[in-house]
Amino acid sequence: MEIKFEHVDFTYAPNTPMAKKGLQDVSFTLKENSFVAVIGHTGSGKSTLLQHFNALLKPTAGTIRIAGFEINKDTTNKSLKALRKQVGMVFQFPENQLFEETVLRDIAFGPKNFGVLEKEAMQLAQTWLERVGLSEEVAEQTPFDLSGGQMRRVAIAGVLASEPDVLLLDEPAAGLDPRGRFEMMKIFTDYQAAGHTVILITHNMDDVAYYADDVLVLEKGELLLHDTPERVFADRDWLTAHHLDEPTASNYGRVLSRRGFEFSKNPLTLTSLTQQIVQNLDKG
Numbered sequence: 001m002e003i004k005f006e007h008v009d010f011t012y013a014p015n016t017p018m019a020k021k022g023l024q025d026v027s028f029t030l031k032e033n034s035f036v037a038v039i040g041h042t043g044s045g046k047s048t049l050l051q052h053f054n055a056l057l058k059p060t061a062g063t064i065r066i067a068g069f070e071i072n073k074d075t076t077n078k079s080l081k082a083l084r085k086q087v088g089m090v091f092q093f094p095e096n097q098l099f100e101e102t103v104l105r106d107i108a109f110g111p112k113n114f115g116v117l118e119k120e121a122m123q124l125a126q127t128w129l130e131r132v133g134l135s136e137e138v139a140e141q142t143p144f145d146l147s148g149g150q151m152r153r154v155a156i157a158g159v160l161a162s163e164p165d166v167l168l169l170d171e172p173a174a175g176l177d178p179r180g181r182f183e184m185m186k187i188f189t190d191y192q193a194a195g196h197t198v199i200l201i202t203h204n205m206d207d208v209a210y211y212a213d214d215v216l217v218l219e220k221g222e223l224l225l226h227d228t229p230e231r232v233f234a235d236r237d238w239l240t241a242h243h244l245d246e247p248t249a250s251n252y253g254r255v256l257s258r259r260g261f262e263f264s265k266n267p268l269t270l271t272s273l274t275q276q277i278v279q280n281l282d283k284g
């Protein structure tokens with residue numbers, strides 16, 4: 001099912017001297033089963049936007065249609081539990097929210113909280129323990145004895161175990177080394193491949209290039225651009241003007257262009273860069 005934002009406004013502390021616009025007239029439609037990156041300079045409204053997908057923040061004006069729910073300023077808290085079962089959120093540094101005595105219990109907490117019976121929740125926990133790449137050995141350990149990366153996997157498994165239709169991710173790979181980042185992102189691309197929609201806030205343009213098929217660019221609470229990664233990264237001057245980086249491979253590509261290499265399309269990934277370098281070398 002499509003996700004639709006229709007003229008969404010959000011103001012922090014409205015009608016006070018501290019009032020601050022978080023979102024301004026934001027409208028877009030996202031296709032089902034897409035992997036959407038949300039990018040923008042610091043303070044552009046990415047987290048504010050993400051929190052609207054599951055009504056952690058409700059719009060001051062406008063409407064959000066998602067997973068069969070409609071969210072507007074009058075949405076009551078009554079429907080929120082059902083909504084949050086369908087639209088799950090992984091916060092930044094989710095490992096800080098672990099609290100159960102064992103890893104399995106922590107993962108099972110999410111589904112139990114949404115009404116799944118104990119036995120079934122523990123089975124789901126077992127399934128997701130494996131799917132996020134944790135070994136059976138840690139199942140009965142206290143999560144607090146695990147490494148930081150493992151703890152983060154436990155927390156993510158806890159969200160995925162409820163199998164939300166839409167998965168919201170706020171910089172989930174922050175602080176991980178490149179290998180940890182790659183493994184973490186694999187969990188999310190697998191989740192998309194299983195038929196779900198994934199929406200990712202990231203400052204890492206390589207993540208956008210490698211994983212996203214759709215991009216929302218925010219600036220000062222407004223939607224500056226909604227397009228494919230190819231089009232978002234097409235104009236280096238435009239990116240610079242909006243304080244955005246380009247993917248590493250594009251950067252290398254530009255350096256090589258100055259040395260006479262010809263690129264038929266902007267190389268966003270190392271695979272594309274390598275293929276096009278080989279084509280240039282073959283041509284001599």
Ligand SMILES: Nc1ncnc2c1ncn2[C@@H]1O[C@H](COP(=O)(O)OP(=O)(O)OP(=O)(O)O)[C@@H](O)[C@H]1O
Nearest residue numbers: 012020021022040041042043044045046047048049
């Ligand atoms: N609780 C709050 N009260 C008042 N203003 C806030 C609050 N949270 C965020 N803001 C303001 O709203 C704007 C958007 O903030 P937001 O956190 O959504 O941006 P962001 O793009 O996620 O930033 P970052 O990349 O730094 O995480 C900023 O100007 C921020 O200062």
